[in-house]
Amino acid sequence: MVTSPEVDRAIVLSSSAAAAVHLARICFKTGPPRHVGVELEWTVHDAVDPARPVDADRLRAALGPHCPRTLHSTSPAQQLRHGSAVTVEPGGQVEISTAPRTSIAALVDATDADIAELSTRLASAGLVLGRDGIDPHRPPRAVIETPRYRAMRRVFDRRGPAGRTMMYSTAGLQVCLDAGEAEQLPARWATAHAIGPPLLAAFATAGRHAGRATGWASARMAAWLAIDPPRTRPVWTPEQGDADPVASWTEYVLAAPLLCLRAAGPDWTPPAGVTFADWLAGALPRPPTTDDLDYHVSTLFPPVRPRGYLELRYLDAQPGRAWTVPVAVVAALLADPATTRAAGALARPQAHRWSAAARHGLHDRGLAGAAADLFDLALVALPRLGLPAALHDEIDRGVRRRRTAAGRRLR
Numbered sequence: 001m002v003t004s005p006e007v008d009r010a011i012v013l014s015s016s017a018a019a020a021v022h023l024a025r026i027c028f029k030t031g032p033p034r035h036v037g038v039e040l041e042w043t044v045h046d047a048v049d050p051a052r053p054v055d056a057d058r059l060r061a062a063l064g065p066h067c068p069r070t071l072h073s074t075s076p077a078q079q080l081r082h083g084s085a086v087t088v089e090p091g092g093q094v095e096i097s098t099a100p101r102t103s104i105a106a107l108v109d110a111t112d113a114d115i116a117e118l119s120t121r122l123a124s125a126g127l128v129l130g131r132d133g134i135d136p137h138r139p140p141r142a143v144i145e146t147p148r149y150r151a152m153r154r155v156f157d158r159r160g161p162a163g164r165t166m167m168y169s170t171a172g173l174q175v176c177l178d179a180g181e182a183e184q185l186p187a188r189w190a191t192a193h194a195i196g197p198p199l200l201a202a203f204a205t206a207g208r209h210a211g212r213a214t215g216w217a218s219a220r221m222a223a224w225l226a227i228d229p230p231r232t233r234p235v236w237t238p239e240q241g242d243a244d245p246v247a248s249w250t251e252y253v254l255a256a257p258l259l260c261l262r263a264a265g266p267d268w269t270p271p272a273g274v275t276f277a278d279w280l281a282g283a284l285p286r287p288p289t290t291d292d293l294d295y296h297v298s299t300l301f302p303p304v305r306p307r308g309y310l311e312l313r314y315l316d317a318q319p320g321r322a323w324t325v326p327v328a329v330v331a332a333l334l335a336d337p338a339t340t341r342a343a344g345a346l347a348r349p350q351a352h353r354w355s356a357a358a359r360h361g362l363h364d365r366g367l368a369g370a371a372a373d374l375f376d377l378a379l380v381a382l383p384r385l386g387l388p389a390a391l392h393d394e395i396d397r398g399v400r401r402r403r404t405a406a407g408r409r410l411r
């Protein structure tokens with residue numbers, strides 16, 4: 001992704017204006033849109049009995065030197081051979097975060113190699129990667145406990161069980177793209193959000209959880225939407241049009257309540273209802289710093305999150321190599337300014353329908369129609385990604401299958 005000079009992480013913040021300046025510097029790094037990355041998350045299962053719990057010791061042994069320090073405090077936490085970092089989520093889900101690449105082809109090659117390396121390690125311990133956006137076999141169960149995860153659970157428990165479902169049972173696919181040039185940013189930001197509900201509906205894989213049908217196409221997204229709306233609702237809405245993303249994000253960040261308040265001891269649970277704006281206004285014994293603000297941002301989980309680049313967080317995990325199709329579709333739809341605006345216009349009538357997309361998927365005619373239109377546009381834009389012939393044909397077939405599935409719902 002586009003980089004910028006390091007900023008001082010320990011400056012005391014005395015006002016919302018100072019916080020806004022910092023957020024603009026770290027969350028929206030503008031420049032030519034060249035890079036793409038992906039974060040792939042999976043539930044992990046016993047190869048013989050997928051309903052059997054997988055404990056932390058078994059994951060530690062399987063991951064070896066790639067084990068994250070949340071799971072093994074003295075681990076070297078080595079990257080996989082092609083640069084992906086390995087993390088383990090609180091329910092034992094394994095995630096790889098790729099290095100950014102300058103082409104989809106390079107991203108697919110490197111990611112496939114890292115997935116193969118990870119799968120081989122897991123297989124040596126009798127483990128396999130899941131294929132769904134939510135665990136279809138097991139109820140939520142903690143595998144890793146850290147002060148952060150403990151505080152998250154306590155805060156989410158105030159609203160009900162959805163937080164535990166999200167933390168311990170869900171698996172997503174995140175597409176990461178450069179924010180783009182400053183003049184492109186409002187349109188890229190709006191379109192990244194607008195295409196979310198139709199693509200969530202089209203790529204939903206989270207209908208069964210803990211051995212039963214949930215009644216949702218994406219019970220994963222249903223859990224995310226339910227846990228804590230001030231930190232999981234979309235930042236952009238269709239009413240905003242091409243509003244300034246930096247201003248919208250700053251307002252969102254400051255209005256969100258604290259999820260973790262880091263401390264020397266094991267209890268990081270914050271006072272209920274205290275927002276970052278409250279902290280700036282003196283609600284806590286010490287003033288916040290830029291480092292505190294960065295950490296607060298890491299506890300916000302909207303469908304699109306700015307992290308210097310744009311992190312699109314709304315897709316369910318996909319089975320096997322099928323992850324390449326939604327990544328290519330998103331990249332194609334944001335490949336150039338004209339296509340970006342066309343995609344935003346096609347999707348905008350459905351852009352507010354996150355809950356409907358999670359509930360009904362492509363059984364909703366409006367969402368199915370928007371998905372079909374977006375797939376048609378992606379097929380036209382796909383050649384602009386410069387894919388090798390074999391990969392182009394593979395992804396083209398995958399997009400056409402999704403287009404056919406969406407089209408069937410319109411008959």
